[in-house]
Amino acid sequence: NAGVTQTPKFQVLKTGQSMTLQCAQDMNHEYMSWYRQDPGMGLRLIHYSVGAGITDQGEVPNGYNVSRSTTEDFPLRLLSAAPSQTSVYFCASSRDNEQFFGPGTRLTVL
């Protein structure tokens, strides 16, 4: 099993550009989440999903959209990137309380 995979690993955007961060899991987990991690801080929840077709907002959802059309995939969309979105983004999946994390995407917005 690959576990949780994220692409790309690194990305540089200009202000105003859009992009999609991809996340996939092959463990048939119901629950998936997106977090961002800023220097010296823990993770903050952006959006999460409790199953295909069901998503909800976390602590810092502004500027991000998500969808969950399949159990496996949970993409995160930045519609108009801003420098404040420079961060490391982690996707996670779980069947219950324990979350499994992907390796992260390091995003820089200039």
Add this chain to the structure above:
Amino acid sequence: SQQGEEDPQALSIQEGENATMNCSYKTSINNLQWYRQNSGRGLVHLILIRSNEREKHSGRLRVTLDTSKKSSSLLITASRAADTASYFCATGGAGGTSYGKLTFGQGTILTVHP
């Protein structure tokens, strides 16, 4: 806002010593978990303690939970250089399922010198 606050922010010890990290949280919880993050990598789950448990062990890890004080501690015994990492506590809310929805502390950076 962050649910958990961790103390200390950084800890530097020698190999073989014990490392203790503390976490405080603000609201009622269903469970508290500890995760480890090696530099530049994703987080790895270490241990989970439920709100009705007071202490839990896993290998060299010992976790305690005091719900009256809203605090937890993680003890790593006989530390090794390979334990060098950041350690985060994370809480799941008390109401309904918290699956997929954790609140993380700011983390403790542990450095173990050979």
